[in-house]
Amino acid sequence: MAYWLFKTEPDTFSIDTLKQQQVSCWEGVRNYQARNMLRDQVKVGDEVLIYHSSCKEVGVVGIATVVKEAYPDHFQFDPDSPYFDLKSDPANPRWIMVDIAYQRHLRRVSLQRMKAEPALAAMPLVQRGSRLSVMPVSDEEWQAILTMTGQFD
DNA sequence: GCCAACGTTGGC
């Protein structure tokens, strides 16, 4: 079982949206490095930190569980979708998604606090200019973040 | 809204 962090813009899809839906596909990943991890490494049962980006209160806000492994992201074939990709061949889809299930909210751990935490220094998230939207989280990093919430397993 | 950093595109 592995740990991950997924970024989302809460104006588009927030942890609250996920709670309402309980299970949701995670569409719209359009970066090859992130896609490759989703495709090759993200497995059913893995746990995912949900991170709110591009908003007033950026940080880790909840936990989800992977319930379905990589399958084609159909939004790439929908001309009305912001995730449409004209160059993706339906016979060989370029982009994939996974499904995740809501687990719980966390007391928010802000990016500011994460940047100040030495145990998290290796995470792409805290590195300047990083745009990776799907990233692995080590056991130690996971534990450090949960400890920072003040809520324990 | 600003702007630095990044990934992608396309001409050569």
Next chain:
DNA sequence: GCCAACGTTGGC
């Protein structure tokens, strides 16, 4: 294969 131009990400 290089690299400049461009569009996007994302914190502030």
